[in-house]
Amino acid sequence: MSGFDSNPFADPVDVNPFQDASVTQATSRVAESLAGYNPFSGDYSGTTIPVSATSSQPAVLQTSVEQTPKAAAAAAQADLVKQQEELERKAAELDRREQEFQNRTASGNAAPGTKENNWPPLPKFSPIKPCFYQNFEEIPEDYRRTCKRMYYLWMFHSSTLFLNVLACLAYFTTDQNRGVDFGLSILWFILFTPVAFVCWYRPVYKAFRSDSSFSFFFFFFVFFMQVAVYIIQSVGIPSWGNSGWILSISVLGTNLAVAVIMMVVAGFFTMNAVLAVILLKIVHAKYRRTGASFTKAQEEFSKGVLTNRNFQNAAASAATSAAQGAFGQNHQN
Template identity: 80%
Template sequence: MSGFDSNPFADPVDVNPFQDASVTQAISRTNESTGEYNPFSAAEMGQYSGTTVPAPATSPSQPAVLPTSVEQSTQATAAAAQANLIKQQEELERKAAELERKEQELQNRTTSRDPNTGAKENNWPPLPKFFPIKPCFYQNFDEEIPEDYRRICKRMYYLWMLHSVTLFLNVLACLAYFTADSSKGVDFGLSILWFILFTPVSFVCWYRPVYKAFRSDSSFSFFFFFFVFFFQVAVYIIQSVGIPSWGNSGWISSISMIGYNLGVAVVMMVVAGFFTVNAVLGVILLKLVHSKYRRTGASFTKAQQEFSQGVLTNRTFQSAAASAATSAAQGAFGTNQEN
C-alpha cells in the first residue's frame, strides 16, 4: 500500500544511474586492478632498452616491385638499342654492296668502250681476239635492257639460239635423208642454204629489232619486229610440216621414211619436233612481246615519226640526196646551156 500512499503530483526525485550500487562496485574494482598508467614514468621507461628498432623500408601490405620493373625497363631499352644498331649496320652493308655493284658496272662500261673513239666496243659474237673477224654488235642485257623487259628479251635470244641449232640439225637430218635416198639431194642442198642464210638473217631481221625496241622503246623497231617475226612463225610451221623437196626435215618427210629406213625416220622426226617447238615458242613469245609493247605506249604514229627522223638524220641518206640533187642541178644547167 505504500505505492498508493505516494503523492503522484510531487516533484520527481533526480536519480543518478551511476550511483547505482552495482555500477559503483564495478568501477571501483577496475580502478584497483589497473591503476593509473603513465607510459613516461621512470618505472615504465626502465623496462625498455636504449636500442631503437628501425621501421621497415616498405609497408608489409605493399610488395616491393619497383626495382624489378626498373631493371626490366633498362633491359628492354638496351635490347631495342641493340636491335636498332643491328638494323642500321645491315642497311649500311646493303648500301655498301649496292655502291660496289654500281662501281663494278661503271668499270665494266669503261672497259667495254673503245679507248680511241670512246664508243662501246662490240662484243658479239664472242670471238677470240686472234680471230681475223671481229665482233659486229654490242650486247649487254644488264646494262642496256630495262629490268621489266630483260626477261622477255633474253627469251627471244634463246629462241634465236634454238632456231640456229634446229637449222644445223636439219642439215644433218637431210644428209641422212640423202644417204638413204639418193634422189633427195635437193633437200640436202637447200638445208645447207637455209642454215647459212637464215641464221644471220634471223638475228639481224627479228632478234636485233626486238632488242633495240626494248633498249630504246622504239615504236619503229617494234613494228619492224612484228612484221618480220610473223613470217618467221609461218616459216616455222612450214618447216615442221616438212614438204618434200623444200629442204626441211618435217613430219611428212620423216613419216614417209618409216617404211624405207627406220633410223633415218627417227632422226628426221626429232628434227621435226624441234621445228614444232620453235613454232609453238614463236607464237607464245610473239604474244608476250605484243603485251609488253602495249604497255610501252608505242603507236604507229610514233613509228612513222621515228622512221622519218631516222631517215632525215642518216648521213648515208643525206649524202645520197645531196649527190642526187647536185646531179639533177648539173643536168638542168647543161640542158639550159645547150638550148
C-alpha cells in the same frame, strides 16, 4: 505534410559541415598524425604512406649525354675519311672509263661516243671482228627475262637448222634423188641463221632497250612471217629442204633409223613454232604496256631517216647530180 507546415520565410538553419561523422573522423586522424611529428628531431613516429600507394613507377630523370670535343673531332674525322674514300673510288672509276675510251679510240675499234662490239664472241686473233654490241644489263629489268628468252629461241632456231642439215644428209644417203633437199637445207642454215638474228632478234632487243615503237612494229611484221616459216618447216613439204612430218613419215617404209632422225628434227621445228607463238604473245603484252603506237613508229622512222648521215649524203649527191644535169642542159641550149 510536415514539409508544407514549415515557414518558408523563416531563417534557414545553420548546418555545420564539419559536424558530419566522416569528416570529424578524418580530421581527428590527421591531427593525431601531425601531433607526433617534430621536424627538428629527424624522427617521425607517425603513420607513413607507402611509395607503392602513391606512384606505380618511379620518376626517372632523363640525363642528356653531351659529346666531348675529342669524340666529336673523331667522328668528324671518320666522316671526312669516308667521304675521301668515296671520292677516290669515283675518281678511279672515271679514270678507268676514260682509259678504256682512249684505248678504243686509239685502236680504231670504236668511234667516239659508241660502245665496242662484243657479239659474236670471237677470239682476238680472229680476222673477223664482232659486229654487234649486246649487254642484257642495259635492258630494263621488266623486259630482260623476255629478251633473254628471245635470244634462246634464236639459238634453238639455229640449232634446229643445223640438225635439219644432218637429217637431210642422212636422207640423201638412202636416196640419191634427194640431193635437192640436202642442198636447200644447207642454204636455209646459212641464210636463215643470220637473217633471223638481224631481222627479228635485234629489233626486239632494241625495242626493249630504248622503248622504240618502230622496232616493235618491225619485229612483229618479221616475226609473223617467221612463225609461218616454222609451220611450213614442221610440215615438211618434199623438195623444200625441210625435214618435216610429211617427209619423215614417207621414209618410215624404207629406212627406220633415218625416219626417226627426221622425226626428231620435225619435232624441233614444231617446238620452234609453239615457242614462237608463246613469245609473240608475251612480247605483245609487254608492248601494250609501254604505250607504243603506230603514230610514234612513224615519227621515229621519219626522224631516223632524216637524221641518218648516209641518207643525207645520198640525198645531197642526188640533188647535186640533178643540179649539174639541169645546168648542163641549160648551157647546151
